Amino acid sequence: MKFESLVPFLLVLLVSMARNQAIxxxxxxxxxxxDPYIIGIAxxxxxxxxxxGAGAKLEFMKVIKGELEYVQGINYRLNLSANDGSTSNNYEALVLDEPVKYSRNLISFKPLHA
Known part of the structure; x- marks a missing residue:
């Protein structure tokens, strides 16, 4: 195999490795x-x-912002808006999603203060 034909292959390999490191x-x-999957997690x-929650009756309104982290599944940190019947408030939810195990776990859920 000629060196010229290896260059594009090596370039693709290096870019792929760099992307994996960033993730x-x-x-x-x-x-x-x-995305419907993100809305489902919210x-x-x-x-x-x-x-x-003791008597909590929140209703989902929208996702404001979201981040994810790859671990032994995916941690989703979502800022979302929800209504309690009379007022709308913003919350931060942390959900561990493990699609391979068909498992989701709510790690934390707390109000966001301005």
């Missing part, structure tokens, strides 16, 4: 916060919070 560790912004977070 590992730390949170990265979610580009499409209106609904899950609110449903779980309502189950755990």
């Amino acid at each position: 590992a560790g730390g949170y990265h912004p979610i580009k499409n916060i209106n 609904h899950f977070a609110i449903t779980e919070y309502n189950k755990r």
